[in-house]
Amino acid sequence: MSIFKKIMTAIRGGATEVGESIVDSNATRIFEQEIRDAENHLTKAKRDLTGVMAQQMAASRDVDRIKREVTEHEGYAVQALEKGDEALALAVAEKISTLENELSTQQQALDSFQGNAERLKELVKKSERQVAEYKRQLSMVKTTESVQKATSAITDNFSSSNSKLLNAKDSLERIKAKQQKFDDRMKAAEALESENSDSSLEAKLKEAGIGASDNNANSVLERLKAKQK
């Protein structure tokens, strides 16, 4: 059963009750141990791979060297034949035969190292993917568990503080009302500020003798005098 299905079954099955764990913690611990084991195997496989690759390189160098020696000795044999020294040519030919045997042995070793290296590389890749997958699954189980525990802590806190979750629409209305109040206050403050700046401008104008001036005693007297005439 996939981990998704396990979690779904557990949630549907009512494992959401407070204090009840979705996957028993022992199983989680075993799973964690399995991941650690897999990681250890992976480390070992990588070490093995390094060793095999080193052997592969050495064998490949040997094969090249023997091939060069065979070519070299073939040259010597031809030269000996050209000089008519049949005995020397035979001795060289014997050497070539020994070299060729050696070459075939080394080539076999090289092939086997190559095969081993490829197998190990494949194994390492597979193990890495497996470990990543285990970790993803463990993360899902742990997250589910953690959310459940968090939920139970939140629920406990709610019931102990005697508060409860409000109806969503009511909450929204209250928040909107608060926002509206805040906005209104901001607007009022702005209006007040602009009024203040208006009156200060007026004062400046008056000081400069511009705009409407107050009805002061002098102007009243002037008006009365004008009426008398």
Added chain:
Amino acid sequence: MNIHKLADYLNTLSDESDTGMVFDCQPIAGEVDVLQITVLGREELPIFVSVTDDQIICITYLWGEEEVKSSKMNDMHVSMLEMNIPMPLSSFSKIGDKYVIFGALAISSTFNDIEHELAVLSNNALEIIDDMSDYLV
């Protein structure tokens, strides 16, 4: 990252926050540490933050099953699924009989990332209740 460091950060932030929101943090004790975060002016919709081995999860409760008009349940589910991708950073889920909105962050997230997440989550929560109010009693 743990909830106490996060609480310290958010509490000292006060008016300096980039998001313009003022956060108040209250740790809740339990088997798993949970931080209850309230946004000033939005006390009705607290955000609950918990930290696991590899994630930081921020959850806000939206409404209970009993608040959904029974004839509209299916329509609401479809709308929620359709909104799940367009809604920035947050997703819907259901815990027990409560619908929730949540965001998950990598454990390596910075304080700034989390602050941003909380602000977006709070805005999303408000907006989605508004948008879904036709389905609710």
